Amino acid sequence: MPAIEIIRSLTEMTNWSARHRRKGNSISFVPTMGFLHEGHLSLMKEGKRQADKLVISIFVNPTQFGPGEDFDSYPSDLDRDFKLAEDIGADVVFTPTKADFYPQGFDTFINQEKLPNHLCGLSRAGHFQGVMTIVAKLFNVVNPDIAVFGEKDFQQLAIIRRMVKDLNFNIRIIGHPTVRETDGLARSSRNSKLTSDQRITALSLFASLEKAQNTLKSEETSAAVLIGNAADFISSHPGTEIDYIKICDPDTLDDVTIIDRPVVMAMAVKVGTTRLIDNMILNPDK
């Protein structure tokens, strides 16, 4: 197995990709903020399956964190990340610096009007502007054929798909199913911040989604009822604070009232000080 390449320089990354494209190699890309877990590894495996070469990036992007959010305390373990990426067979770990990516005078941002004004976008002003901007930057530097994103960040995936289509990026976006612990908790770098009690409480997110699917199967099609049930269930656990629980159209993210087609149920809940998200497609015909 050839040693993995660690690339910090933007120019070097661009040159690496150009070299491999000239050789006829296809390139897949998985952007991450590091502190890799099974969820990332699963995206990376998918990326490897889809192309000749796999590039992953590790960059904790300051512009997608709001005031009071956990930018400064975002968990990190680069050496472990490099090892995990190498084990999975990634070809490059791209770790740009903040100074290179946001030089003095930086002033260009990408925005959408509609999709960010739902779900997480409502409580995280500017978050998706930061996400779109960094993803476009990474796309331009890495120049991949394919990029893989997790369905766990459902809104992010919808927004990236829209951006890629609207700005004509010549990149195929692959959405990859949420990877869960055996007990159902969605994998997240932020899970590492949970105490063991909070870890148990956190299971209420996935449990409430499964309950919703079961209730729907018993022909309760009112979104308000399913949301109310989930809110009651999660709130019955100590130390939880619901940011939102929504049932919405998977493409537009507009609220749905009566569930007569597949919809997405999405939620963000603080467990202690750790904000967790989860979602599930609810299907009345399942």
Add this chain to the structure above:
Amino acid sequence: MPAIEIIRSLTEMTNWSARHRRKGNSISFVPTMGFLHEGHLSLMKEGKRQADKLVISIFVNPTQFGPGEDFDSYPSDLDRDFKLAEDIGADVVFTPTKADFYPQGFDTFINQEKLPNHLCGLSRAGHFQGVMTIVAKLFNVVNPDIAVFGEKDFQQLAIIRRMVKDLNFNIRIIGHPTVRETDGLARSSRNSKLTSDQRITALSLFASLEKAQNTLKSEETSAAVLIGNAADFISSHPGTEIDYIKICDPDTLDDVTIIDRPVVMAMAVKVGTTRLIDNMILNPDK
């Protein structure tokens, strides 16, 4: 001389570029709104000098026109444009359709906070958002190594340079000097709308810029004085309406008070109903 290719389809354009890149050909690009004049041809010649293949686009971009602006009456003569592009030796004229470029649900825009809030941006709300967005789209479809823009649209050039740097487009931007009629009028597709009297009046823009450089040479370094002189001179011509006359830093476009280094003097003036722009670098050491 091989016949010029007219490409309407986005996919076909992207494939054309990919094919030529694989062959090792470099590609230069000149985006236009058509109704080509000597100014465009000069950009195209520069493009040809700089790369193996030259692509020009013709697309009157609706999102950069505001309400009441001249989108519907923007002059057009595609057959003449194709002939001119062919004569200059362009390889492709790319003419995407509005429906392909702005499909239903389009919702992604590129913005800057600083540079657009000067000069033309102040009276043309949303104009530069439209320009940045369409240029990014064209860059992604055409995928050039080099793009050539005229210095006549000084603010546009500054904004595009900022965008390319900030979003890490791997494209070299070349600014090309304003092409003028023999009497000094800056070439513009909109000149075709001037009556012969207005055509003479329009000369006052360039004349006022030259006067400013001469006055500066005589050691009058106050921007306010130079601007006042220019405003008086232009206003003395019937049917003129000044939108702005500014003297500013060429990089930040911030106003300059005392001219102790090269600055840009820029103006927008309506002659009848036709809005014209012009600019000149004023240099105290010239």
